[in-house]
């Protein structure tokens with residue numbers, strides 16, 4: 001398996017990347033920000049993505065987005081092809097793109113929003129911590145990406161304060177916090193699962209009223 005910084009020579013994978021993201025969202029029944037092959041190609045051409053290939057076969061992908069004039073960076077669109085799941089590939093891709101993003105945007109705060117427990121775990125182990133949305137970028141262009149998510153009405157209803165996704169932030173200037181939180185609060189799967197359940201029961205119940 002090769003995990004490399006993507007370039008325009010990987011343009012031929014843009015369609016399968018989008019299809020795999022859309023298919024997986026359908027299966028999970030969760031909301032997702034939609035991506036077009038053209039958008040993915042800009043990420044490849046600007047070397048703002050990481051791709052995993054098994055020979056010629058597409059295995060996984062993740063890309064970088066910069067917001068607030070580069071003050072914030074997100075590693076988005078993480079996808080592992082169903083044939084390659086549960087092998088630790090997402091963890092490896094996230095580590096490669098995390099290190100690459102830190103090199104490319106050394107002063108940026110890194111963040112993400114997700115409902116995925118796997119991603120919450122991976123991010124936590126990389127040193128991200130859960131935060132309220134008020135600590136994330138205020139760049140409207142980022143939040144506009146949520147418009148194609150089926151839960152967008154929750155985000156607008158709460159005036160962007162919360163949604164089913166959990167916000168996570170890595171502040172490069174906060175290295176001490178990472179070490180301390182690892183010692184004091186090892187990752188606890190049940191806490192985040194419970195948070196997810198609570199949010200779903202509150203927001204989705206209100207939604208169906």
Ligand SMILES: CC(C)(COP(=O)(O)OP(=O)(O)OC[C@H]1O[C@@H](n2cnc3c(N)ncnc32)[C@H](O)[C@@H]1OP(=O)(O)O)[C@@H](O)C(=O)NCCC(=O)NCCS
Nearest residue numbers: 024078079080085086087088089090091114116117118119
């Ligand atoms: C989520 C996804 C990227 C995980 O890829 P993967 O390569 O199977 O993940 P890994 O094998 O690296 O697993 C990383 C960790 O997450 C855990 N994990 C994986 N899938 C999980 C799931 N569905 N629920 C809870 N934990 C999960 C693993 O057990 C592993 O933990 P460990 O280190 O304790 O063993 C993959 O299932 C996928 O592409 N799903 C569809 C798209 C998606 O949900 N993207 C994230 C959007 S934010």
